[in-house]
Amino acid sequence: MASLALTIIFMIIATLIGSFGSLFLKKGSAQFHLHFYKGLLGIFFDFLKNYYVILGVILYLVSSVFFLYLLRTEELSMLYPMTSLGYVFVTILSYYILKEKINVFKTLGIVSIIFGVVLVTL
Template sequence: MIYLLALISIALGSTGQFVLKLAAGELRPASGIWNLIYSMISLKMVFAVSCFVFSMLMWIFVLRKLELSIAYPMVSLGYILVMLLSFFFLQEQVSAAKVGGTLLIVAGVIVLNMK
């Protein structure tokens, strides 16, 4: 159950990153700090921040049950989710180097979780 909670937390964090990218693309050039802050207020920005907050709250429960040296490397699984979201929804290129690097990260997570 705790691993499922960890995966949900990681998925929420990845979703937050994706939506934050969408929100950042809609920012208007601002002449001052207050104009910039005002331009950041949008539904996408609120949704992204909400994803981060819920992800953090879930992560606190994960950390209560798992060792940090086991739990924290799992966060890197978010790289896979972000890469997939970027590929499918933002039409970003996925090179062999990106896939290879991501697979190395996943392999590291698997090795760290072996007993």
């Protein structure tokens, strides 16, 4: 890839897309109950009927395509730690969209993750 800045932008996009995927999976999982008497195949087909779950899986796949593209030219030891930004994005999205709470410990964790990603990418 041409530059570190472009790599970082692509990784942020990839992790943000994956984070939205997690958000949609969460919303989708709240819409149905697992009935194990249906068996794994029955549960799988129930998932396929849920638009949130389908969208979440698609977003995960799109995120993976971004990541695979970057893996062609960049070092895994630099890229993989950047995927931890997904924890940051999921926490922030969960706060605003799902109305989940963020306490002091989560805030410290977010700051630590961002600091760690900056250190690894330098």
